[in-house]
Amino acid sequence: MQDPKVLTVAELLRLGRPLTATNSLHSPDRARPLSPKLSVLKYQRSKPSCRPPSPPGPTGSNPNPKLLTPLNYPAIIVGTLTLPTNDSAFAPNPTLCCPYNNCFRFSDTSATICCDIIDLDLRILGKEIDVLAWNFVPVKRGAGFLEIIKWGFPQSSGGLGRCSNVDLFPLVSGSSSSSEDSSKARYRIHGLLESVSPVTLDPCYMGLNSSTPVNLRGFLLQVMACECKLCTCKTTAMALNDSIQEQGRSRSHSYNKAWFVYFCGSASSWHPVFMKLIGNAITLLGLKKKLIYFNKEESHLMYVTTEKSTLHLPRLSNNRVPCERSVIKGKGECGSYKGIIRGVYMQGMVVELDNEVWLLLTDHIISQPHSLRVGAIISVRNVHFVNPRFSWKKMLILGACFKTNIIVEAFSPLEAGCHTVSQSESMLGKFVASLAFSARLWVLLLISCLRKKFAGTISEKKILGTKHKGLAQVYASLHLPTSVFLSRHGVFMETFKHNHCGCGSELYSDTLKLVIPISCFFHHCEATWMRILQLKSDCKKLCENNLFSLQSCEGRLYDRSVRKILTSDDIGIILLGSLKISPSSGRLQLVDVTGSIDVLIPDLPSTWNANSIYEIIHYRLVIEGAPNLVDHLGLLDNGPFSCRSIFQRISPAREINLTVYIYFHWAEVTCKNLPFYPSIDWKDDLKKLEGGTFHLLYVTHKFPVPYKVHGDPAIPDRSSLYVEALVLPWDLYFVEEGLVNLEKVSGEQLEECPEHSANENYERVSLKRRKSDHALIEASSSGVMLEFCKSSSELSARSYSSSQSNEEPRCCNSNSYEISCLVTVRGVNGNRAVSSGIMHCTRLNLNTGGSCRSSMQKVLLEFKSESFIKYQLLQIGGHYITRHHRDDLFCNFKAVGGVKVHVTSETHLWSLSYASDGVIPEKNSSYYPTLNSFFRNNEVLSEDQIELQVSTQNSLRTCSDVHLCIPAHLIGLFEENIKGLEEGLAKATLTTKELANASLSIGSPNCLFPEGKFSSLQGQVVSVHSTDDSSIDVLLSHENSDAPQSRSFQRTIHSFCIHVLVDNHVVRIFGSLNKHAYPIGFGPGTYATFHRVLELGSKNGFMLTPVTYIVINSISAVSEPCSDSYPSFQPLRDVYSNASPDTVSSGQFSELSQCSDCKPMRFHCRVVAIHILVLEKVKYDGLPSKDVSRPPVFDIPLACFVLDDGSSSCRCWANAKRASTMLRLHEKLPQRAFESSDWTQKWAGIDDNACSSAIHHLERIFKNHDRITVKNFGSMFDSSYQDLAVSTSSDNGLSALDESLLKFMILNASFSSSWTVIASVIDLKAVWQLGKEHLTEMEMTVDAMQNICAMEVCYTNPIADGRNMIQELLNS
């Protein structure tokens, strides 16, 4: 064997690379003999480079740590293993990574580094050894750490002499001259080493009279001593001999008396040795007994080391007492745990063992071995088992206290770094250490989350805190109940009085909710979705019927998604972030650095601040997705949500196939005026309102957000949004007194901030509500109202007295009136201010109601991208006020037509509501809309429904910024007038010119408008489905693995058919709408208002236009995608009612001959050949096409396929859409077809998906041809033996290439995968009739083959159909 190279420590340090060297292991003569029992373990350890002990799993910083790089030559290190020495603290050695001076040292002539060793033999301490197998881990520049796996004595040294007195180790070396009385040091103790405390530096008063403390390094050792006669024998030498002889019979000892030994002074350097000896039997000699005072009251008699103390290790008792196996209750009891480290996070404070087992090492004083690296096997002794019972995750916490000891059983073979905890304890660290274990983990998760959520926006210092409390601590103190705070007593007390210090009794922290980054939240939603569908066996129920997600409209099947609504209590997660408008979708979103989630807030005040961080505790989460998605999600690399994902680096948010959004009321939001943000000055908001004149606007319509197709030149990048509004002839004036701030909502006074959360910067300004607080809030809110009524009546009295008459509206001149009113302004934080105001009417004779049309003006409000948020806030049918400026267009109407007003970021629009002052005392009035709707939503509405608009009569009063309180006797006049005005103009439709303008700017340029009348309708959406070729949908699911291709289809605009239940009557709305143009939450189960849909000729038909605006009124959960709950829903044509999912049973072609009825059946079959195919060019006669986005170029009036399902063959007749599905016209043609054929030359460079689909080629062919017929004169049973004859109607036939391409398409269709076809038998006569319609000559082959008519065609869903078939097989 090659002679090993001797490396020096300095060389390793200079290399600075993680290395492992195990080659030298294979020189058996040099290694020290191994006991047979350990050899197995050692073998495993010895080959880390080629076979790790087990897959290490993910780690903290690097999810896929590499194996340590093995040296490719035998290398040993020659040096000396020593104990740490105290003096190094004064002269720090740069090569030592250890901040706490607590680990073994390895020195050679070149340098000294920290090291760890497996299976320590105390006899090697201070002797030169050859390190045969080792790992080297660099820690920082110029420092490193050595893991000694195997060592041997140099050959020259001759090893250990047999007779040397090696079993006695003096704890203090070289001390002979002792001033101490040696007679005192006469005690010995024999027992099992139970635990070792961390090393502390304690001020000690030597003797009761001494006044100056001496800082003494030391640690405590707990020994379970035996009190048998032998062990308590005072004659040291005799006892020692006896006890040595006794070792073989050590079982006769009973180790049940706990004794503490205080190792102080230079003996404290033995700490790493004792850490290795835990669980072993040891004997300590030369101890003295001493009464140690921890403080003035507490004292304890214990053994203390002296300069004469020695450690004796019984030679044969090298076997550690195995850990006891006990049932883990998780209530804080102590026990041992052994596992592999999967991750080390938060600077080593959190260590992940196995699956969701978390070891907490939060006490900074607990020294972690450097070898605590990912991949290492450790056993943890005396650790507290805590099951935190968090609502969001099941896990086991291993809480380390001062008695906990970690023993590294095997070094990690991975290139994972070691963590070192800084010795200085931060404020946050102290805070964390003062908590119960479950709360500690919660805070650590919180810190990690906050750092990720606000990375780059808030500095680490502000999150973690320095001298002042950081965001994490402030936030945590607000949420932690007082019960989780522990008082700490120091290492001594907690080691002695371990059971009385509280760390052993853990309270459940089930109320602690988690804050997570939004990207993690999405993963959590995905996991929750799957769990719901699986646990509640919805999936099973849904999948029992193969057509679980399919409904029929004109025979077409389409997917229906399932919607689930979850409450925040179920989820156990708090959302934290700022509110922004998404630049791409224009939707309101809750945003942090990691991602964003759509939010629905029905009562969002217009004054919210985009820079604030909001906390949302109570919310509803809505998840929508197709039920069969479960199957696909299961296949994804999608681990369930775990704490690991929070500690780890956040992976970029990937697109999930679920629609996820949250819904909450503004009243539920806690605005965190975080210390580092300028607190929102509500006065500024309100100041904008003070004084001046305001115009009153009524929104009649909102034009929808145009969908920006990337690179579409028809829609400019910076397009505008438009809102149509009326300027009502009423102006609002504030009287001079200005706004008077009301007391803040007294609900906040309910808040009793926990003792530890006192932070004056940190205001809680909204209601924090728990279910039990209901009554309280109700009571208090009525209190608020009463209080408010009082003040308001005072104010109104004042305002009325200031105005001259409170009986009649003041008449200023011949056609101008004024009404005094009380104005309440809602601030963003729920604060309110009141003022008196005057509604002034100038341009109208009040008595004529709304008849005077010229007195009001229609305006088109234009919103550029910077004011999109204002667009979002406006609601159709809502009233708004905006400040009057001298030159604004709201009052300078010159033109008779509409005026376009540009709404800039400076323009402010406040929502306005009004009521009579007579209704205030009623508790349920809409005067206090926030609370009112809040109660509605929590008490009246079911859990499975969320309401987005609270509609009271005709006015929308969700929650207005400004509320007018008008004297009861005048409101009638005002209301009537306003309503009259609105009714007069609201119904006025746009002129043709305006419509054209709007469509140019908003719609797609090639759409044609049919004539018709605009109307609005409101109802429950029963179903939505695409009316485009269904093959696109099936293609999406079928070609799921081919992501780029799927995307190209998703980009296209689809035509949709929406079934809406209006007054127990189903109407259908057609039109093309991009997926992104849907308002969020749109789909079956929602109540929606469709503004400006076009009435089609038929009674139940409507059409979506580019100006149609859809408003969602409420959203319900949908778990049963069946139409049973809508009794009035009937498909329009009876013939298809047979095909409803419930009645279609699966069948086989061989059974068709026995079928007398024409009931449709479901078949799994494949195309073998085509029988006949007729393709025709579509001639447009000017009628609008339903499919406005892409009118088809050709039609398939006749198509017949030969299908084979394994039982028989049959002829299947299909209409154009089903035929195009079966012909796979929308699929990409195999690329190889182009590579190897002549077509390559002709269409070289075609690689775009859309262009390589068959339909693209057919469309091209049909530029020159009107009609193409393909007949098969060959085999009907073998795809390859079809004899296809192609003929065209025109004289010029197809080119050879085109003919070849067409045949290729047909062959390609014959080679397709399995189809699920719903079809019913048709008789020969019908077939004959069918043929005659389209063909001049129709040969009828009389054979036994059955004819069927396809009603639905889609690709087989193997998992759903498989489930179905198992059920069928089991039942039969």
Added chain:
Amino acid sequence: MDHHQHRRRLYNTHVKLLAFDLLSLLQTPSHSSSDPISFSRKGALLSRAETVGTVTSRELKPSKFLKFTIDDGTGCVGCVLWLNHLASPYFARRSPSDVRLIAEAANRFAAEIRLGVVARVRGRITSYRGTVQITVSDVVVERDPNAETLHWLECMNLARKCYDASGL
């Protein structure tokens, strides 16, 4: 239905049989010149079959044939995919462009048959050295792992409802 018709009711159908079933078909000399051997199962004559399984062996003779094995968990079925269309006199009477299309399709199938993929194979039942094999007419590579399970179930379902149904 007379006996003869009943015997031939599955003749032109691509029967879905599990490999063990397919391999144990009864082989009898036939009077037909094109198919020297006919296959029957419980009295029913069979000529075509469909199988789904993992490709476990692959032997390519370029421009001649590709031999491969489909393992469906119950047995291994040998398959042969001819690649000699352009040279074979068998196709000489058909139009060259059609033959070229078929040949290209066969080449495409041959490229898709890779070791380890799950393939759905359709073709004629033939015999090679006394063992049943499939002379492949088309191949679909299944991406969904559930396709194989569904095939098993379909085999069982068909066997129960169709192939094993009495009447002979």
